[in-house]
Amino acid sequence: SKEQIKIVIEDIAKYVKSLDENEDVNFILLSTNTLPSAIHFITAENLFLNHQIRDDYKKNYNIDLLTIYSLRLSLESRIKGLLGIDYASNNGKPVGLNALIKISKNLESVKYSSDFKWIEIEWVNEWINHHMHRLLRPYPWIIHQAITTLKPFVDPKEPVEIGKSIIYSFYSATFVENEEELHTEIETKLKAVFPKIEIKWNNKREIMRK
Numbered sequence: 001s002k003e004q005i006k007i008v009i010e011d012i013a014k015y016v017k018s019l020d021e022n023e024d025v026n027f028i029l030l031s032t033n034t035l036p037s038a039i040h041f042i043t044a045e046n047l048f049l050n051h052q053i054r055d056d057y058k059k060n061y062n063i064d065l066l067t068i069y070s071l072r073l074s075l076e077s078r079i080k081g082l083l084g085i086d087y088a089s090n091n092g093k094p095v096g097l098n099a100l101i102k103i104s105k106n107l108e109s110v111k112y113s114s115d116f117k118w119i120e121i122e123w124v125n126e127w128i129n130h131h132m133h134r135l136l137r138p139y140p141w142i143i144h145q146a147i148t149t150l151k152p153f154v155d156p157k158e159p160v161e162i163g164k165s166i167i168y169s170f171y172s173a174t175f176v177e178n179e180e181e182l183h184t185e186i187e188t189k190l191k192a193v194f195p196k197i198e199i200k201w202n203n204k205r206e207i208m209r210k
Contacts (some may be wrong), residue, residue: 071124081207083100086201106120110175113173116153127146153173171207175207176209
């Protein structure tokens with residue numbers, strides 16, 4: 001659409017200027033990468049009350065930042081689901097997602113799919129945090145890359161062969177043979193980093209079992 005083209009031109013204008021200092025891009029109304037707080041509120045209100053976003057807010061500029069909030073929620077849900085943790089605190093302070101990712105990537109009881117790389121998961125998490133806490137609207141092509149990076153971990157739905165059965169699962173990126181052993185390893189590694197940790201466990205984990 002004309003609106004989307006305008007947004008892309010605004011986003012790339014500063015790069016054009018850096019590549020060619022003689023190119024005049026001052027005529028372009030540059031994107032500020034910020035949205036009024038009222039738009040965030042109205043969108044939340046409409047999502048809750050009407051289960052939709054107002055038609056006049058269904059534009060890249062208004063939706064892109066909301067997309068990374070959802071990506072952050074899905075990533076944290078996946079990490080905590082893998083660990084089987086509902087909530088964890090140390091000295092009364094929540095154990096953050098960064099720490100839980102570090103614990104997760106070093107688990108020896110879990111077999112991970114080769115389709116994703118932990119370092120890229122960490123990069124995406126840092127990028128999401130940067131934009132969320134600064135209320136910056138990310139470039140759409142980077143959002144696309146973040147989705148591509150997270151998909152093999154969060155939503156692979158790849159077939160896994162267990163015995164004579166072929167199973168399709170949201171959790172096929174993570175595979176465990178002995179869940180009791182995994183539980184002990186998670187608890188041990190968390191307590192090594194957070195000696196006073198308190199953990200509220202979930203009833204089940206988001207993980208494939210043999």
